[in-house]
Amino acid sequence: MAATAISGAAFGAAMMAAGFHQPSVVISQLRFENWHMFQTFLAATATSAAIYAVAERLGYAKISPRNSSPLGLFSSYDGNIIGGGLLGAGMALSGSCPGTLYAQLAAGVRSGFHALDGAIIGGVLWSGLVSKLVKRRREKMGAKPEPAVVGEQLGLSNGTTLLLLEAVCVAVVAATVLYTPASPTAKIPGALGGLLIGGAQLVSILTRRTMVGISGSYEEVGNFFWWLVRGADPNAKPSSYQNILFASWVAAGAWGLLRLVPGLASGPAYEMSPLLAVSGGVLMAVGSRMAGGCTSGHGISGISLLSASSIVTIMTLQHKSIPSRYGNKVLPYFLIPHPFFAVTSTSIFISSFISADWIIMAAGLTSPNHFLNTGQVLGKSSRSGKMYWTRTTSVMQEPASVNALSTLRRVCSACSATLSDISPVW
Numbered sequence: 311m312a313a314t315a316i317s318g319a320a321f322g323a324a325m326m327a328a329g330f331h332q333p334s335v336v337i338s339q340l341r342f343e344n345w346h347m348f349q350t351f352l353a354a355t356a357t358s359a360a361i362y363a364v365a366e367r368l369g370y371a372k373i374s375p376r377n378s379s380p381l382g383l384f385s386s387y388d389g390n391i392i393g394g395g396l397l398g399a400g401m402a403l404s405g406s407c408p409g410t411l412y413a414q415l416a417a418g419v420r421s422g423f424h425a426l427d428g429a430i431i432g433g434v435l436w437s438g439l440v441s442k443l444v445k446r447r448r449e450k451m452g453a454k455p456e457p458a459v460v461g462e463q464l465g466l467s468n469g470t471t472l473l474l475l476e477a478v479c480v481a482v483v484a485a486t487v488l489y490t491p492a493s494p495t496a497k498i499p500g501a502l503g504g505l506l507i508g509g510a511q512l513v514s515i516l517t518r519r520t521m522v523g524i525s526g527s528y529e530e531v532g533n534f535f536w537w538l539v540r541g542a543d544p545n546a547k548p549s550s551y552q553n554i555l556f557a558s559w560v561a562a563g564a565w566g567l568l569r570l571v572p573g574l575a576s577g578p579a580y581e582m583s584p585l586l587a588v589s590g591g592v593l594m595a596v597g598s599r600m601a602g603g604c605t606s607g608h609g610i611s612g613i614s615l616l617s618a619s620s621i622v623t624i625m626t627l628q629h630k631s632i633p634s635r636y637g638n639k640v641l642p643y644f645l646i647p648h649p650f651f652a653v654t655s656t657s658i659f660i661s662s663f664i665s666a667d668w669i670i671m672a673a674g675l676t677s678p679n680h681f682l683n684t685g686q687v688l689g690k691s692s693r694s695g696k697m698y699w700t701r702t703t704s705v706m707q708e709p710a711s712v713n714a715l716s717t718l719r720r721v722c723s724a725c726s727a728t729l730s731d732i733s734p735v736w
Contacts, residue, residue, distance in 0.1 A: 428591020
């Protein structure tokens with residue numbers, strides 16, 4: 311239990327330091343607007359792969375690669391493909407992933423709590439219904455999960471495949487650092503955050519002789535739920551709860567670091583709507599269990615083990631979430647009530663010492679299409695200036711402008727702007 315606590319706390323602290331308490335980090339990566347999350351995970355993967363290679367060579371740890379998740383539909387990896395797609399869609403809706411939502415909990419991000427609620431519901435659905443359907447399907451089709459490493463598919467040795475993985479990770483991190491903007495919210499570079507997560511992986515290997523992974527906690531919660539519903543028979547009590555303990559200590563580690571360094575969570579946070587966050591949480595839990603892992607279990611640990619199923623899952627996750635580049639600007643508009651009914655161009659003058667880009671970040675997911683520009687480039691806006699705002703076609707110009715200003719004032723309360731700081735110029 312002590313080993314689980316130590317490794318979980320280390321992983322949670324590393325994610326908090328990397329800035330994963332911000333839903334905007336996930337959303338901006340899925341939209342390909344900012345590469346902080348990708349840099350962090352690639353650096354963590356490269357570090358984890360090197361650490362495990364040394365541990366294996368020294369005979370300290372021997373971990374099998376991740377199994378495939380076949381459903382008997384169209385491929386031996388069809389469960390990874392479908393599960394990865396559900397996971398990516400859930401991340402796009404909730405602004406989190408199965409692991410990062412614990413950093414959001416520690417930082418008090420409300421949508422993180424809603425995503426956790428959804429993930430628990432997803433775990434209940436998976437353990438009580440979906441997993442049984444998957445099991446029946448596999449038995450009917452004779453589909454069996456099997457471990458496989460990428461080198462076997464490419465005809466390469468594990469050593470050569472490892473060197474290729476390290477080279478790709480370093481090249482992509484270096485290119486995105488040089489040619490893409492830094493995250494406006496993270497306090498440390500993505501590559502450094504990845505090294506910290508790699509350090510947490512080292513702690514996990516040293517203390518538990520295994521790697522980090524968190525989505526299994528939702529399945530365990532589901533198992534306990536159904537055990538209680540069916541009468542809590544002591545002889546049928548679920549035997550596994552290690553993932554729940556690990557996840558609890560992830561949240562504790564993130565919370566503890568934040569108490570020591572409060573500045574890590576300074577500034578406003580994107581808040582997804584409760585409906586989107588819960589829906590995303592359900593999809594994340596079901597998808598990650600169908601695929602056999604999540605962004606940590608597959609994306610960091612699985613790829614570090616050169617698992618073919620992990621590569622397939624993460625590639626599908628990113629591919630299926632690509633529509634979020636547009637969908638998160640359209641889908642939330644239909645799911646979240648909006649008070650906008652007209653085409654209107656409202657200039658908003660920010661007279662306080664609050665940066666205009668903070669207001670955009672605070673309002674961006676609540677009203678993703680409502681800000682056209684700030685008069686300056688995002689991230690370079692002055693401490694005060696005009697912002698321009700618009701909505702859809704109608705003759706109701708003035709009511710829409712009033713509603714626009716009302717909504718702006720409401721969302722700007724998250725970034726310390728007072729009502730007197732914001733005035734319309736029609």
